[in-house]
Amino acid sequence: MREIAFLPATELLKLYRERELSPVEATEAALRQIELYNPRVNAYVLVDAEQALAQARESEERYRTGKSRGRLDGVPASIKDLFLTRGWPTLRGSRVIDPDQEWQEDAPVAARLREHGSVLLGKTTTPEYGWKGVTDSPLTGFTGNPWNPTRTAGGSSGGSAAAVALGMGPLSVGTDGGGSVRIPAALCGIVGLKPTYGRVPLWPASPFGTLAHAGPMASTVADAALMLNVLAEPDVRDWTSLPPDHVDYVDDLEGGIEGLRVAFSPDLGYVSVQPEVQEAVRAAVRVFEDMGAKVEQTDPGFGDPVEAFNVHWYSGAANALRAYSEKLREMMDPGLIEIADEGAEYSVSEYLEAVGRRSELAIHMGRFHAEYDLLLTPAMPIPAFEAGREVPAGSPHRRWTSWTPFTYPFNLTQQPAASVPCGFTSAGLPVGLQIVGAKYEDALVLRA
Template sequence: MLDTPRRATPMDQAPDLCRLGASALADGYARGAVSPVEVARAALARAEACHDETNAFVLIDADRALEQARASEARWRAGAPLSPVDGVPATIKDIVAVAGWPARYGSHATDPAPQAADAPAVARMRAAGLTFLGLTATPEFGWKAVTDGGTSGGVVNPWDRALTAGGSSGGAGAAAAFGAGVFHLGTDGGGSIRIPSAFCGICGIKPTFGRVAAFPASPFGTVAHLGPMTRRAEDMEAMLAVMAGRDLADWLQGEGRLPALSTEEFALDGARLGVWRTPPSGALDRDVAAAFDAALATLVDAGAELVEIELPMVSELLGIFKAHWYAGAAARLSTLDAQARAAVDPGMQAIAAEAERGSVVDYLAAVSARAAFGAAMDRLAEGLDLIVSPAVAVPPFKAGEEVPPGSGLPRWIEWAGFSYPINLSQQPAASMPMGRTRSGAPLGLQAIAGRGRDARVCAFARAWQALRPESFL
């Protein structure tokens, strides 16, 4: 780990109630030592403070949150909570439907009317008795890996307001790091959970595709996933258990026959870990490389065996992903009239226009190439316990920029080379705190497993947290 002095963290000023994880809250609720209403009030105050400092929220609904918290308090007093996480405060990204709230997708071009029904993952969270604080910010339609433009106004990093929080779940990342709630629902189509998790110093998992139901289907297709973002590994795992499950509204989910989620332990001693060092696009920053080397040394000291790997079809991956992502952007903008489309982020307009200049034959060729890559990744994963890599090749950079200044990169995708391949392969992948740059900005370690092995990724996250507790908020 890089030798950096102790610096302030986003949690330094958080009240005690906002420092507790889901298990500690549930224990307090069950004993009557703490009330869901007290916790909701503290979380709402923290959300307001977080928004003032980072611009993380597009909606905070105190009245509804307190109503839900009072109902939770009554259930705990009666000894009949809806779930072990009843009354835990949560936020939802403004790209997922919540009944009674608008879903603006970060864009002024969308309908501001309240949604009539919850998305499947939100419905599961509601059925578990969670307290919904509000909606977190996203760039327009979640199209890029930084959170600015549209309705967000621009989310800055809670560690350093000059830096980006990442995206597209940047509001969720900032809220989690600030202690404004325990559970935060994000989405990930090319790194949109893992990138802000790395930049904000928290945990986030992109589950196996189909683990969490999605409805309506994303215009970006089957690269898009829903997943949890939290400060701690155990909360990430607990939230995934709440969100996961089959919903007949999501046909793309298939029959939902993934291995059941269960609590596992990950034994680092003797584990065979594939080491992925080089992204298919962009360059690896020296601070990230140094922190990754230090992480690998920690894993070796714990008894892990490291196996250097390269991704299959590496020279093709950027083009394959662009074909899928750009087509998704074009599909989303095709639903807008000319006036609304002209007001959308110019970058999204540009990639949509590029897709529209292509052919259906080219797109289908990319679909076939993706299938070949996914099968190769399935084979690679079979011979390893996990694959580890940096979560992002670059540290957090200047807020308001799509790419690191001076990098010469044309689009965010080029610097997101450790994330978008795993959207193509649909494998579970989590980012967790790895250390800091020399200036103190957070960095993330990524763990990837074979499809369906989400529990293994969560178990590794807990094992890593036990090795590096000082890196976690």
């Protein structure tokens, strides 16, 4: 059972087609992992074993009759609890959302997974409204790292990352407004992709506006590419989504990277990176050279855009909480309340100034990618730290952006960026390499 639970989706589908494995067996294996490990790491906020097994039996029958459906028929998957999912409450890590209401809509990502035959296991944990780079909330407590449950899984898609890493379903879908797919992917040792903004339709619109992306989380790049083929299908409810690019992301993986112009920035010119992280990332960069890429160490040439990011992010938090009374706010994460209160104080001119700085950064990176196909950086400057904290112990900073400087710049620019595993520290904690591409070059990021 354990071995089945760790098979990637691409292998499961092959075995299903050859009638060597059943979707029921794969679903039972994932549910067994949930039973064993969810009490230790707290990755799932909701598990619907009865529905999952019913969907698996339906898939099994489709394979038996030669009528399999879509690209993910019978593959177990989970959904972060920020996405509406028909029949299940979407509580967003919050005690102020009433679960006792009708839940009849699927968000686009949930709809696409369902249409393609995926077996939906349940919903994964998130900090309240997905507001920070770790996963803890007043509703669910904290989510632990699969490699050491006393350490953070990262966030805000920490439940999804921990679930994938522990074989609790090979696929999950997360959100990324400032790194929330890539941060936990790096800290948990899985693959996470933030696609180009609009590549994956979102509905309802995020309160954090055009910083917010949705993306695949998986144990392999091939699985992430397969999932993106599904998630990127159009949905009329997102008027900002991109038209189909008619790329098969799985087929495009075979293109190789020989001759690509690759920039490697070990610290963006201003970040302090833990030595073991530096070592693992440099080793990964040498692999790019061995595969024929033309690698040059250089910084992209921008300063830390955290102030512009904070204006956008804190304003989004104010937007998310604008309808809640003071009584309800007392039930919410104090950190979220703090940034929302700050965001509510920004003037229109301050917000527009931040929009201008964001535009300048995006133009700067567009010009940078005229010279370089890809940018490589560490995904995180540090490994996972103590769970239940927003920042590492002893940090002089209060907010999560102080230790995630490699991720949020590319939410501002809306570029595709992925975290892929590239090694471990001496303490056995994963290290991630970030691969950033020019806007719309999602296929190239995956291929690399």
